[in-house]
Amino acid sequence: MTAQLACMVSDIAPGSALRVELEGETGPVPVAVARDSDGRFHALSDICSHGQVSLSDGEVEDGTIECWLHGSTFDLRSGAPLALPATRAVPVYPLTIDGERVLVDVDITLNF
């Protein structure tokens, strides 16, 4: 599988995230495409490593995304948890910008 169209650049304002579902080798993969306050894009699993909730529903702030349920924050670049109760990283996927298109490859993880 190669990079797939996740969304358009204009779909995500700085400091926010969008849930998309892409096709992986073993089935659908929920992805949180997040844009940090500097405007940079990141792609990580949309499933919190502490529970089965959507990270894209949380706050994006200072290069992190916060899980809305228990408040763990995750580094957008590494997927690493920065605050309890989560102790495991979430997968981070390669993301490229092609003009207006945001492309993500869910068959490669950058941190596992």
Ligand code: FES
């Ligand atoms: S479900 Fe995300 S921190 Fe608990």
